[in-house]
Amino acid sequence: MKIKNLTVAASGSIMSGGQNGTNGTNSCNATYDGDGGGGGGGAGGSVRIYSYQTTNSGTISALAGTMGNGATGSTRRGGNGGNGSVGRIAIYYDNTISGTTNPAAYTLQF
Numbered sequence: 744m745k746i747k748n749l750t751v752a753a754s755g756s757i758m759s760g761g762q763n764g765t766n767g768t769n770s771c772n773a774t775y776d777g778d779g780g781g782g783g784g785g786a787g788g789s790v791r792i793y794s795y796q797t798t799n800s801g802t803i804s805a806l807a808g809t810m811g812n813g814a815t816g817s818t819r820r821g822g823n824g825g826n827g828s829v830g831r832i833a834i835y836y837d838n839t840i841s842g843t844t845n846p847a848a849y850t851l852q853f
Contacts, residue, residue: 749794751801751842758804759788759830764811767821780821781811787830787846797834799842805830806845 751757767779787805807829813821832848834840840850 748796749792749798751799751803755801756803757790757792758802758806759790760804760806761785761787761808761827761830763808764824764827766811767814769814779814781813781824783824784808784810784827786827789830790832790844792832792834793836794834795837797836797840797842799844801842803832803842803844803848804846805832 762785764782764784767781769779785808787807790803790805792803807827810824810826813823815821829846832844832846834844834848834850835853836850837853840852
């Protein structure tokens with residue numbers, strides 16, 4: 744999709760974030776009490792913008808999901824999940840571009 748002029752206002756946002764991992768749960772078995780590991784966070788998605796002119800004073804992001812914590816039982820503790828990785832943002836523009844993104848965007852003037 745090609746947009747002639749894209750403006751993301753200060754209160755606006757374009758976001759494609761990863762899901763947060765879930766926390767581990769305690770086991771009912773006394774031998775393995777608290778062994779539930781946390782889930783891993785999801786990776787951020789992708790945002791691709793084709794525009795003649797892009798002005799961003801709001802939020803354009805593709806952030807990672809955070810890890811889930813391991814369960815804490817009386818004898819053992821499950822391991823934490825890992826954080827997801829950030830996604831990617833690409834902005835292809837013809838005339839001008841302004842503003843910031845998180846993570847930093849790949850930009851190309853066409």
